[in-house]
Amino acid sequence: MQLFLDNSVFSIQKAGGVSTYWYELLSGMCKSGLSIGFLNAQQKSNNILEQRIDYKLFNCIRESRIPLKYLRYLPLRYSLPAAAIFHGGYLRVSPQKNILNILTVHDFVHERKLASKFPWGLANTLQKAYGIHRADGIICISDSTRQDLLHFFPQINPAKVRVIHHGIGNFYPIGKEQPISCSLDLNLEEKFILYVGARRNYKNFHLAVQTMELLPPSFRLVAIGGEAWSKEEMGMMEEKIAGRYHIFPTVSQADLNVLYNHAFCLLYTSAYEGFGFPPGEAMKAGCPVVTTCMTSIPEVVGEAGLMAESPDPMLFAEKIRSLENETFKQQLISRGLQQAQQFTWDKSVQETINFYKDSWNLKFST
DSSP, X not given: OEEEEEGGGGGTOSSSHHHHHHHHHHHHHTTTTOEEEEESOOTTOSSTTGGGOOGGGSEEEOOOSSOHHHHTTSOOOSOOOTTOEEEESSSOOOOOSSSEEEEEEOOOTXXXXXXXXXXXXXHHHHHHHHHHHHOSEEEESSHHHHHHHHHHOTTSOGGGEEEOOOOOOSXXXXXXXXXXXXXXXXXXXXXXXXXXXXOSGGGOHHHHHHHHHXXXXXXXXXXXXXXXXXXXXXXXXXXXXXXXXXXXXXXXXXXXXXXXXXXXXXXXXXXXXXSOHHHHHHHHHTOOEEEEOOTTHHHHHGGGSEEESSSOHHHHHHHHHHTTSHHHHHHHHHHHHHHHTTOOHHHHHXXXXXXXXXXXXXXXXX
């Protein structure tokens, strides 16, 4: 089998969950022994993950002279060998009938009208529908996403859909005897609540701020990553928790691991997730998780997280205060470490290869 991977996904974001998935997947594929070709490799990429790839070691194909910012919305324009496998990094499929199309679907936030308002989400929904109808095999990153897929596209044969969870990156508990190295200007001895990732729309960052209002002044909020901070967000924090927050727009994985290790807990206020990396990362590092019980989040945290029935500051604050019982907190941390072991990139890559083979045999060996 010849496998062709479309790396135009790296043109969408400098970093983030989708590009993390794609980088980890192709890293594993390169070690699999499969014959691999890359489409749309960017030698001078702005994506911090693509910058790690030495493309000189691989067969790289330029699909078209069309700029990637437009090409990413179009079906594949390059002719592949017969019986090849095409797996697009983000929603792309090939119109060829004599190849195998594999599509990964991450979420349905646009279909649920939780993200960009019309018409900005239209391109995403149209491209996703086109890919779903033409894919020979569809990977959903959680059972929650699979349920959404079959809800919005009830005509799709469930047999060609497979749930393959993401892996969780290299996060780990830091022993008390180990030296701490952190480049951030932050007192790690403070009692701080950690917030990681995007903040707008269904991510409900404003609820994290409202939760902080309900906690004693000794609690601080440390917010990591996400989009550029707006004046409205800064004004909200100054009004509600002035002097009780720290912002770090970007952090290294090493520093993030330190923050997970020293945080009182991770507060994850999202109402919708295709998978949700931060809760898994936190558990793997030994950090308690306070979150919601919505969509895919229970799949990730299992019995190891404190999940509110709805995204409500009062409920979040109650969960956080329960962690002041040190015995209970340590029990939760232990369960989290065990739960996080389920999610490895090696497992995810192998399940994806198995799905390639099953889908290929179904199409070409019958």
